[in-house]
Amino acid sequence: MQESEFNRWLLAAIGRSPTAFHVAANVRDLLTDHGFTLLEESEPWDLSTPGSYVVVRNGSSLVAFTLNGEDPARTGLRMAGAHTDSPALKVKPSPIRRSHSYVQLGVEVYGGALLAPWFDRELSLAGRVSWETGAGGLDAGLLDFARPVAVIPSLAIHLDREANRNRSINSQTDIVPILMQAAADGNEPVFADILLAQLRRQHPEIDCRAILDHDLFFYDPAAPTLTGLAGEFITGPRLDNQLSCWTIARALIDAPERKNSLIILSDHEEVGSGSPEGAGGPLLDSVLERLFPEPGQRQQVIRRSLLISADNAHGVHPNFTDRHDGNHLPRINHGPVIKINAARRYATTALTAGFFRLLCRRQNTDVQEFVMRSDMACGSTIGPLAATRTGMQVVDVGVPTLGMHSIRETAGTSDCPGLLRALQGYFSLASDDPLWHGWLS
Ligand SMILES: [Zn+2]
The missing domain is CATH 3.40.630.10 (Zn peptidases)
Structure with a gap:
């Protein structure tokens, strides 16, 4: 090759x-x-x-x-x-948080991630989910939204004048990805239903009654690419x-x-x-x-x-x-x-x-x-x-x-x-x- x-x-x-x-x-x-x-x-x-x-x-x-x-x-x-x-951001077991008009997903930091580069990027979500089958059994498979579904916006520099000198990142409060805007009727989305809908989109043939649990990670869906004037570097x-x-x-x-x-x-x-x-x-x-x-x-x-x-x-x-x-x-x-x-x-x-x-x-x-x-x-x-x-x-x-x-x-x-x-x-x-x-x- x-x-x-x-x-x-x-x-x-x-x-x-x-x-x-x-x-x-x-x-x-x-x-x-x-x-x-x-x-x-x-x-x-x-x-x-x-x-x-x-x-x-x-x-x-x-x-x-x-x-x-x-x-x-x-x-x-x-x-x-x-x-x-x-290293990545792993979705918590009951992740839905509502703050003002935003629905966010709570995450844990997996591994020694450098956190600053996670801000202001389109993020997707992938990993493994387990579900109950129609017959009451247990099964599991891969899930990948494969498109941008969330973002962690930076705090504007006007609201933190020290940002370029001294900004620390709290992994509980500062890096919670925004998934969507909250519904006007105030109804909370159910995370398992969001996953079930994605699973059915990806695998319509799967016999899934309800999602049980998940090992899901946020990731950067932008493809790895060649860069440098002569294309001598790989970034990804x-x-x-x-x-x-x-x-x-x-x-x-x-x-x-x-x-x-x-x-x-x-x-x-x-x-x-x-x-x-x-x-x-x-x-x-x-x-x-x-x-x-x-x-x-x-x-x-x-x-x-x-x-x-x-x-x-x-x-x-x-x-x-x-x-x-x-x-x-x-x-x-x-x-x-x-x-x-x-x-x-x-x-x-x-x-x-x-x-x-x-x-x-x-x-x-x-x-x-x-x-x-x-x-x-x-x-x-x-x-x-x-x-x-x-x-x-x-x-x-x-x-x-x-x-x-x-x-x-x-x-x-x-x-x-x-x-x-x-x-x-x-x-x-x-x-x-x-x-x-x-x-x-
Ligand atoms: Zn390594």
Whole structure:
């Protein structure tokens, strides 16, 4: 796939995936369209023949793997991981608020969102809803209004003369989206009825008596786009971490010769990963236990496996260069970044970093490195959780990004194609290649 073609595909995939639920469903569909067999965790698995499989948990996390017939206890698994969720505003259980002539929806802040950019944007609403069926059963599915339905207007500067110097944002009172004008008769709208009407518009065939509950998030429905005079930047919502999710999935599909491989895309990274489907939970362990039930064999597989954990890295911002260590200044369009931290907020070691560096060199991909300023706290990602839970070796990497956790972030057009090439080479790496397992100590 040409770089420009891949970037077009990438932006369209992000545009179609407003929440972690949509990422998991869309990646699942992409993989099954390319020959992966869908497995259910609640059913027995027949893995007796070599093949490619995908399993989804909670509708928001996904594991896919290829077993090519080689003995995994000798070859290990070429693993890659990323997270499906992004910071957002999550709708409260009983969200309707009425203030003067406005109907608003109460929200909680999901993850470490940069709140200021949420003002004055057209917002849409998407996620998952559960409902009662006509027969009194329980069912659930995806919902997406897919058009602007709300806005959070700024307070005019005339009413807050300090706004450009000192405006703080109260997440309970200041960022409540306006959904509509109140009816003149004073009747309150019922949120479940609004959702039911949207569900019926989207899926007229669904047998739904009443909406029961919802996991819904406000999001920016404006499509991700190319910008910069030469179109060298990507700006868009949810680049952290959908750039990595989609690049990993595409690399797995397009790898010239897919070896024993596994990808894991986890929800809830932005809130600490502590859930049954998050990277702090048992999903990866459960899959490995089912693939390799004999503990000794499983340990061999884990010790011979490597996880490339991909999550966006902080590119150096030209207006704020002092926020970086002067020797570690990742630049957009200069390649994926290896992330290193002495306190193990990243799981990279000299061996795993060395592996990724050689892999990128072989795949004609530039590579950079990032370490936080010593006087600033470092973020983290799924890599250290996978390393700590399973004992496998991990390298934390990511494409450089500006404005991380804003409602729209900025990245480069050549960094994801570079990561794609590296991962395609990785998933195809022969088991007797001197690079593979060079990091075994
Ligand atoms: Zn991230």
